[in-house]
Amino acid sequence: MASRPSHQLLRTAIRAAAPRVARSYSGLARKATISPISSSFKTSYRGIKTLDFAGTKETVYERADWPLPKLQEYLKNDTLALIGYGSQGHGQGLNARDNGLKVIVGVRKDGESWRQALEDGWVPGETLFPIEEAISRGTIIMNLLSDAAQSQTWAQIKPLITKGKTLYFSHGFSVVFKDDTHVVPPPDVDVILVAPKGSGRTVRTLFKEGRGINSSIAVWQDVSGKAKEKALALAVGVGSGYSYETTFEKEVYSDLYGERGVLMGGIQGMFRAQYEVLRRNGHSPSEAFNETVEEATQSLFPLIGANGMDYMYNACSTTARRGALDWAPIFEKANLPVFEALYKSVKDGTETRKSLEFNGRKTYREDLARELEEINNQEIWRAGRTVRTLRPEHKA
Ligand SMILES: NC(=O)C1=CN([C@@H]2O[C@H](COP(=O)(O)OP(=O)(O)OC[C@H]3O[C@@H](n4cnc5c(N)ncnc54)[C@H](OP(=O)(O)O)[C@@H]3O)[C@@H](O)[C@H]2O)C=CC1
Ligand SMILES: CC[C@](O)(C(C)=O)C(=O)O
Ligand SMILES: [Mg+2]
Ligand SMILES: [Mg+2]
Numbered sequence: 001m002a003s004r005p006s007h008q009l010l011r012t013a014i015r016a017a018a019p020r021v022a023r024s025y026s027g028l029a030r031k032a033t034i035s036p037i038s039s040s041f042k043t044s045y046r047g048i049k050t051l052d053f054a055g056t057k058e059t060v061y062e063r064a065d066w067p068l069p070k071l072q073e074y075l076k077n078d079t080l081a082l083i084g085y086g087s088q089g090h091g092q093g094l095n096a097r098d099n100g101l102k103v104i105v106g107v108r109k110d111g112e113s114w115r116q117a118l119e120d121g122w123v124p125g126e127t128l129f130p131i132e133e134a135i136s137r138g139t140i141i142m143n144l145l146s147d148a149a150q151s152q153t154w155a156q157i158k159p160l161i162t163k164g165k166t167l168y169f170s171h172g173f174s175v176v177f178k179d180d181t182h183v184v185p186p187p188d189v190d191v192i193l194v195a196p197k198g199s200g201r202t203v204r205t206l207f208k209e210g211r212g213i214n215s216s217i218a219v220w221q222d223v224s225g226k227a228k229e230k231a232l233a234l235a236v237g238v239g240s241g242y243s244y245e246t247t248f249e250k251e252v253y254s255d256l257y258g259e260r261g262v263l264m265g266g267i268q269g270m271f272r273a274q275y276e277v278l279r280r281n282g283h284s285p286s287e288a289f290n291e292t293v294e295e296a297t298q299s300l301f302p303l304i305g306a307n308g309m310d311y312m313y314n315a316c317s318t319t320a321r322r323g324a325l326d327w328a329p330i331f332e333k334a335n336l337p338v339f340e341a342l343y344k345s346v347k348d349g350t351e352t353r354k355s356l357e358f359n360g361r362k363t364y365r366e367d368l369a370r371e372l373e374e375i376n377n378q379e380i381w382r383a384g385r386t387v388r389t390l391r392p393e394h395k396a
Helices: 007-031 037-043 068-074 087-098 112-119 131-137 147-160 200-208 227-237 248-260 265-280 285-307 309-314 318-347 350-359 364-376 379-389
Strands: 048-053 056-062 080-083 103-106 140-143 166-169 190-196 213-221 240-245
Touching: 068 227, 080 087, 080 131, 087 103, 087 112, 087 190, 087 200, 103 131, 131 147, 140 147, 147 350, 166 227, 190 200, 190 227, 190 240, 190 248, 200 213, 213 227, 213 248, 227 240, 248 265, 248 318, 248 350, 265 285, 265 379, 285 309, 285 379, 309 318, 318 350, 350 364, 364 379
Parallel strands: 080 103, 080 140, 140 166, 166 190, 213 240
Antiparallel strands: 048 056, 056 240, 190 213
């Protein structure tokens, strides 16, 4: 088994570093007029950590740096204007509201998002407004419109983002690909990024479980000198457990790449290819589905998630281990050129332009829904629906 730091070791390292961190945060505590941070370190442990990630030292910021009273105090004069109410708007908005922050939502009046916001308890005229009005009322403008809509609405939105406000994104897309999106923030506002590394639905469920999503944070423009601090506070506010520092560029390249690759497109393609070959060789739909998707998602992938690849291998037969070890490099070699092509397509803006064109259409919702319905009707996923009905938790 690969070695990893024990919790005991981690706790010892954290205790040893606590006084140094407490000192470095005492200045911050004074500026923010909050109770001295050193006292909270007596009861909670150090939130900021330098950890060794496979030989590279990186800094990770933890929620423990921002106990709720400190977070609320820090943002007490701010109104978070959350623009857009898709998956992230829902997750981040409800978490920030539950954290006691002042949050308002801005969406198109009477659109689908308006309806969903109403369902989640946002109140028209109090916490729910048309986009322009929400931006005017907010101090921290959280642009959570779809990436295509961020570009389309920029000309109307930009003049409302006045000096002293903070512009917040959850993706580096709009500002990094400015030649295509034309999103160039005003020079007199802080521009920050908090990008949860997971679906907005998970941002919400992990928060409700008392856990937190991993997020990337970055600063594009620091006018106040406090942009990073704000990003860290907001990351906690919207439900992050751990924040990893990056740049807008690195975030958008890795994110567009990952979702097209292993996270979504790659895994879909791999599942389908394996299933098809099983079917061509006379295996039944249930057998092909169980051996491809059900076992992966219900048994083996959670083992990787919990304890790593070696753990999953060791939980499988020696027969499986031998064969998988032999075939892994073959898959790696076959996939490497595909991933190289994908990264290039991301970095040169091809993926951005395709996304802007497609998701900028008036019919983007129906067009996406139509394609997803086609997938839903593929035999593999139809077979999956029946397999899932047999799960104990399934309710007829
Ligand atoms: N989905 C996720 O889990 C993640 C998303 N992100 C990033 O977060 C941001 C938000 O993404 P997500 O939550 O998925 O939202 P979506 O991409 O699903 O966008 C939905 C929102 O955009 C609005 N919208 C779309 N077109 C327009 C338009 N022309 N004018 C005004 N509003 C429009 C919709 O309003 P209406 O209902 O009125 O059409 C809705 O509120 C993006 O930058 C994304 O990359 C980052 C991490 C994960
Ligand atoms: C993997 C898709 C994602 O990047 C995400 C949930 O993190 C997205 O854009 O939705
Ligand atoms: Mg993404
Ligand atoms: Mg992502």
